Structure formats: C-alpha cells, structure tokens
Amino acid sequence: MTASVTIGNERLAEQAAEAVKDLVAAGFHEALSNGDPGLWGPDAQAEAAVRLGWLDLPRNSRELLPEIGKLVERARAQGLDHVVLAGMGGSSLAPEVITTTADVPLTVLDTTDPGQVRRALADRLERTIVVVASKSGGTVETDSHRRIYEQAFREAGIDPAERIIVVTDPGSPLEQAAIEAGYPVILADPNVGGRYSALSAFGLVPSALAGADIEKLLDDAEAVRPLLAQAEGNPGLTLGAALGAAAAAGRDKLVLEDSLAEINGLPDWIEQLIAESTGKQGRGILPVVGADPDDTDDELVAGIESGGDVTVSGPLGAQFLIWEYATAVAGRVLGIDPFNQPNVAESKENTAKILDRAEPPVGTPVLVDGPVEVYGEVPGSSAPKDLPEVLTRLLEAIPERGYLAVMAYLDREAAFDAPHAEGASFEEMTDAWSAADPATLRGLLAVRTDRPVTFGWGPRFLHSTGQYHKGGPQNGVFLQLTGANEADVEVPGKPYTLGRLQLAQALGDLGALADRGRPVVRLHLTDRAAGVARLLEAAREV
Template identity: 50%
Template sequence: MSSLSLSLRGAAREAVDAEVPGLVDHEFASRLVAKDHTLWGRAAEDEAAKRLGWVALFDDSRALLPRLEQLRAELAEEGVTRVVLAGMGGSSLAPEVICATEGVELTVLDSTDPQHVAAVVAEDIDSTVLVVSSKSGSTVETDSQRRIVQQAMTAAGVDPLRRTVVVTDPGSPLAEQSAAEGVRAVFEADATVGGRYSALTAFGLVPSGLAGADVAQLLDDAEEAAGVLAADDATNQGLQLGAAVGGTRPLRDKVVLVDAGSPLVGLGAWIEQLLAESTGKEGTGLLPVLVADGEPELARDADDVLVVQIVDPDAEDGTSVDGDLGDTVASPHVVRTGGSLGAQFVLWEVATAVAGSLLGINPFDQPDVESAKAAARGLLDSPAPQAGDAVVDGAVEIRVSGDAAEAAAATTVSGALEALVGEIPEAGYLAVMAYLDRTSETALEEIRPELAQRAHRPVTFGWGPRFLHSTGQFHKGGPHVGVFLQITSTAAEDVEVPDRPFTLQQLIAAQAAGDAQVLADHGMPVVQLHLTDRAAGLQQILDAVHSPS
C-alpha cells in the first residue's frame, strides 16, 4: 500500500502541464532534497534555512525506535494502558491520524474547554501516561493541560513525573525544566523541522508508538515515497500535486478535501493545517474545506474551488494525469490521491513546499497565528468588556463586530445567520468556529453542510482553540474574503490551572475574544453566539440552521 497514486482533471491537469516542466528545469525536487533554502525567494531564505530538516530525517527518526519500544514495554508492565497527548497543531494532528488509521487508542488533549479537559482527567488517570508535546513548552494550552493532568495524577496517588513523557526541541525551556524535574523520559526532535512538518519526527512517532502504532512501517513507507519524490522528472507526484493545488490560474484557493473511501482516518485534518498555515499569508493562500464523501457541496463548480479526493490506493491504477475519474465527482476540476499514510505525509509536505514557491510565499512561517495569541494574552492580563451590546434570543447572546451592518441589526439567531450568509463576498467563504467540547458536542458539526447549501459557498468548521493553529493563519493572513461565525459558552464547572492566575474558562474566553478582535480589526464580519445555557443554546442554533425562519 506504500505506492502513491495521483489522478488529475480540468484546471488541476492544466496547472500541471503549465508548471511542472519549469519545476523540472529548475531541478526543484533535487534542490529541495539538498535543502536549498533559496527556492522560495530572498525574503524566505533566513527562515527556510532553519526549517528543512524534514526532507532528510529517517536515520534520526529510526534511532528513536529502540528506546521508544523499551519505554512502551516498561509502561505496560506498570499497568499503563492509556496514552494522553497534550499538544497543539502539529504536535497532535499527526499522532491523531496515525493512531486512528491503525485503530489504536490515543486520547488527544488539544482543547482549553473546561468540560472537555475535565472529562479527560476524570477517566482512568491511574493507568495513564501523559505525553507533553511542544517545541518550546511555552504554548499556553499545552502548559495548562500538563499542569492539570499532573495535578490529577497526584490526587490519584500516582507519581506524575514517572508518568510524564516529554517531546520537545533540544535545549528548549521545556527540555531544561523536564530534565531538572526528572520526568520519565525526554525525547528531543530536530529543531530544524517546523511543527506542521514534524509528523515523522519524535512529535509524531513518540505518542503514536507508545499507543501501539507500527511507526517503523510508517517510516519505511515514507522513506520509499521520499526516494520517488526526489526525482527531477515530470512524473514526480510531489511536483504534480504542488502544481495542481498552487498553480491554477486564476488560483482555485478553496481546496475541498473529500475522504472518498480512504483507509487513512482523519488525514484531511492534518492536510488542512499543513496547507492553510503554510500558505495563508501575504493576501494569498489555500483554504482547505473538509467535506464528507457524497456530501452535496454546492460550491464545487465555482471558479475558485478545486476538489481533492483522498482515495483507497488499492482502487486506483497508479499515476495518471489523464485519469478517468468517473461520474461521481460533481466538479470537473479534481485531484485524486492515494497511498500509505507515510507516503501521503511526504507527498503533501513536498507538494506544500512546491505550492509555496508557486504562490511566492514562505511556507515555513506563521506570522498571523501569533497575532491571535498576543490578543488572547492581552485579554488574560487585562480582560476587556465584551464588544458591543448583546441581543438576547432565548439561550443565546448575539454580538456582532467587524464590517457586518446587516447582521448587527438582527434580533434572532436565525436572522443573524441569514444576514451573515448574505455578507459572504463573491469569492468568499464562511468559517464556523466553535469554542466548545469537540468530543461531546459534535452535533454542531451538522450545521456546516447545511450552511454551505444555503450559502452556495465553501463553509469550514473548526473547533477552538485547535483551529487557531491551523486555518486561523489563513483567516487572518490570506485574502480577507471570509465571514465568521463564532460559538462560545460558559462551562457549568470551571477548571483551575495550577500555579497560574487564570482558569480554563478564562483562557478559552480570552482566546475566543482575541481571535474575534483580530478578525474584526481586519474589517471582516464576525457574529458571536454565546450560549448562556449550553444545551438549550446549542439546540437553538441547530434548530435555526435546520429550520430557518
């Protein structure tokens, strides 16, 4: 299953025909493997020179495996049956898809919602190992999660240091702190690999391996694909996929990702972060839109939409630029890709590097992620009054910010949603951002396809603060054509963060408010729906979408 398949049609094929010959002539693939930091222009050279370790990491990654297997065996002897991963963005998305694909259990803790975090620490804490995964250790979400889980371990009579494994960069503050405290194990990753390119480093391998995934096979498949993708040849699927997603003219910047029978569970969410955070800057970029197979996504025929299907490679016939994709695809502009998980990781990393070059941006920084973090920190230090007077409709408070005059006049949830959909520009999109519990309030995801049908435009859905490390970069750094629906609530029971001057409720509220503030400062419409009664308010929103007045 390690071989890659790729089929392209319509604008994707045209982009390959137009761009790949030039990429081959410029020896893009071999220069990438040689870590040529000049491939993305002069402005990107300093950052690129420090971020290309992902192209040659297999020896270092394999060196981790004996130690990782020994630690897993030791923990099993001690009765550890549960792995909890505290990490955000690139530190959690790859392990999540690796473990889900292999059918092994991994509890990913990438939320600051008190209800979510409380449920995680209430379950089997005496048989849990905590993996703390952060390049620096300064990520506020991960630090808060670490403190809360370790406190719960102490309360349960478990030594938290013996049950904590750390993954971080060499010499980071977290590495130094962990060594001083004497945690069970510290795994250091290559500092020249950025978070979203770190799937095949210790960040992806350690939590997955401890959970029982076959990470050795993952590396074997990835290395096999890497060898193929190093060739300066027109049949190089990495060059082709990068040209297909980043080289359409005019740019089809809404990339609709469809799981079309793929055995790779959740790969779309990993691709979403890689593409959006790598390319969404300087007023351009690629916005992934995750949809279900067979879902009537009415925007697929739009001039700014490209459909990418992730398929079962056993059902494909290999690489074909002229592939017959059948009659089941609504859009004439389609990419189909299949392959093993390790191969797909490498394929999309190469394709993203190619797309960044074609878009003329630096695919290794994330400047606008920091703007939301800074706003959240400011609101934690000095909470500001909520923006605007709220309109109350049942169990929902409605606030509007940014350039959204019609939505500001709405007095009901249905009216606010209708007005916000009406604010979507011709080449725009709607982003739903839910700062709630992504494990128990999943019914909210149902509103995404219904809003898409109503708007006839792409609609994304993100759980906060998780999406801030993913599509959040595109929302702020890409073309300002988005409109935003933010949904928040107050947990019935808050969770204290040990030795910190804030609770989780205060943190998630600051993150939501900071995100809305930055979006509004850019002039983009933001409708905030705050649930004063969590269950009733959630149902009210579902009813408003399912049965608009």
C-alpha cells in the first residue's frame, strides 16, 4: 500500500506549496534526509545532532529482529501470553497503537494509579512477562512498576529474571540494574528521542512479544523512506509544510480524525509527537483527539485515511515515519527546535519536592458538592455555589483562540468495571461504561463551547501534551481530576506509595501551571464512582 498526503483546502494548499518551495530552495529535504543537525538553527544543533537516528530506523532496526525473535520464542515456549509494558510517553504510545491495530493483547502500564496497577498484577501473574522500557532509565513511574513486579514475582515463587525484559539506552542506570539482576536487555538507538522511537526497540520489543508483525511494520516504513529525500512527491514534506504554514497563519489547533482508518489509536501517538515537539517558546500546534471539528478559524482537520483539510494515507509503519518527518519540517517552518522538551522537567521537580514533604500540600476546598471537592481559584468574582457553576466559569474563562484541558489522574480502565444487567447487549454495556468514564466529560464540555477541549490521563499526558501546556501559547484553561484510593500499592525500596506518587505528580503539575497565571482548578473525587457520576451530571447541567 502506497503512502500519500493530500490537501483538500485550496488556501492551505497554496500556503503549503509556498512553504515547500522555500524549503526545497534551501535544500532542506536533502539535508534532513542526510541527517543534517543544523537545520533548526545554532541553538538546536547540539540536540539535533543526537536526535536524528529515527530517519534510519526502518533499516537499522532490522538488526534487532533476531534477538527479539529469540525472546518471543522463549516466551511462547514458557506459555507467557500476558505481556505487560511498563513505559511512559514514547515508550508506551507506539506499542499501544501497533498492538491495537494488529488486534493482539498488550497490557500497558503508563500510570501511577494504584487501582490500575493492582488490576494488571491480578491478571495471570503466572503467565506474565513484563517489558520495562525507559530511555533515560530513571523514569519514576517505570522504576516503580519494575520494583512492584519484582516483588510480586518473588512472592509468587517466580524468578524475576525469567519474566522481566528491559529496553533502554546504552549506559542508562536501568541497563546497569538489569545486568546486575540478570534481565535480558535490548539496547535502543541513543540517537533517537523518545517520541520519535516508534520504529526502535521501544516500539518493536513489546509489540513482537504481544504478537504483532514488526517486520512488516519496518517494511512499510522502509518503502516510504526514499520518498523523504525527494523535492516532489514527498509526503512528509507536504504534511510538515501544511502543518507549519497553517500554524504560522493562526490555524494551530490540529483536530485528528481517524474514524475510517483501519489503524487504531494513531491520533494518541500523533498528539504526543506534535504537542511535545512544537509546544515551546510560546508557540506550537495543539493536537485535539476524539473531537468533532468546530469550523473555527484556528482549526485544521487532519484525517487518517479520511477527508479533512489534510488527509494522510498509508500503512502504520509509513504513517509513523511520515508524521515524524513532518514534525521536523513543521519545527523548521515555525522556528522551533522539534527535539527538545525544555518545560517537562518542571513538573518532575515539583513532584520530587512534594514527595520530600511529610504531607502533600492539598490545601482547603473552596466548595464541596457531594463526592466532589473543588480546589483552586475558580474564575469569577464570587464563590461558586455548585459544581455546574464551576464548570461554567471554566468554560467562560477560555480566551479567544484558547482551549480547555481536562487532566485526569485516575484509573483509565475503571469504567469497564461498571455494573450492567446480565445479558446486556454490547450497546447497553457501552452505555454503562460511558456513564462511568471520566473521559466522557470531554465530549459533554466540548458541545458547550466552540473552543477545543482536550483530555489527558495523568501522569501519561505529562510525557505528551504536558510540554505544550507549559511551553506553548499561554491561552489554556486547566481542569484537573484526582481521586481517593480505596487501596494503595507500596513501592518496594521507596518511601512512598503509588497513591502518594500519583497525588504528588498531580499537585506538581498543578503548581507548574498555576505559576503561569492560567486558570487551573482541581476536582478531587472522595468516592471515585460517585464522583464521576456527579461530575458528568454537573456537566449536563451546564
């Protein structure tokens, strides 16, 4: 299947053509294909010099196939059919897309929610194999998952060295810890940033263990690779020029549409790639996932195999490479470094400080509406009387060309535990799940404003849109959701539990957002199920 990018908007086609003309005149397409790190200016050159390895992954990653194949054979021989991936950001989003599209099961742990982790631990531990994936080797969430699974295996009489595989960069602390523990280690290309790592060991190892055809993924990417050196018929150049030119002209909200695609979940991966790569220096492109277009003048609709202002067609491996190339192009057009993430560390540093305190600084609620406590400075000159008024004021506070971000530090699978009648149809079960799902809030609020409403699961989004929230245009309004934990999970060898870490991450990010003077409100669910029900009820009353 060939890959292509088509532009269905006449004005955008003109803007993109002009941008492509300038890029080609500067020799950008050839220079990028050859891995020139100087394309984004002198300030970005040092970072880019060690971040362009993704261009050659369709070929270079083939060297990993024999080693990965042996791991897969060993797991099959041992009957290990429950594959758990402990990873964040680029280490989890690409494998999730690959395995969902291939319709093979993969349990992704990109959370610090105790309930979600307990659910994974309770699922076929005797047949579980865990991939611990961290580029830096120091990711706090992934380190916590590793420690928890090591203890669980030992308590079950299972040698962790038989069940844990590590994917990391050469020389990372995780590599050393894995060697000492006797874990198999697959080293990734150190010249590839996390969000560009879909076709590296981070994307391939867990996907192969789950049963996906990773060789075909590389074949499809390699087939499109020669096109990315061309001046004409270059899908990455066309897409990147369109994204960059549109954003430069004010159309910086990218609505991602994939309802007709056989690829499942690609917008979530694109969201991380584009938001974290472009959201800095007060500029950037805000991806909006799962939303209907509002036809506003700052909106651009990109369709995966479907119509829009821009349509991107092609198999998954090609899509990965095209979007990565396009993001690098858009960075050039917008005048930003697409490979750094200067604001990501803020929330991490705040989290560490909070964990060092005897008690987390939760503050005093300004309002209690049943099972929902409201914290923070609610926009307006008087105290809100109830939760619908809080939501109303947040929507009213969204500035022109701004957006609302809903950030949920909750269990993203808990809705599937919602009760339903015995013998219920799939539609009835879906309705029950939706009524218990915090993510339903996005759609309920979106129909009450013409501004974009995004939704992110914490702390997962901190490795994605979190950079955009802090480094991009300062026109966001933020609604954070946290919840009480019925049962917590100890992190072996650490002085905190998962629940304490989850709350510290929420409060740490809240502080980073509040420091920018943007409206940010935290809703704490003292009873999670009842709290979600009240929250969705309140949104319908707005």
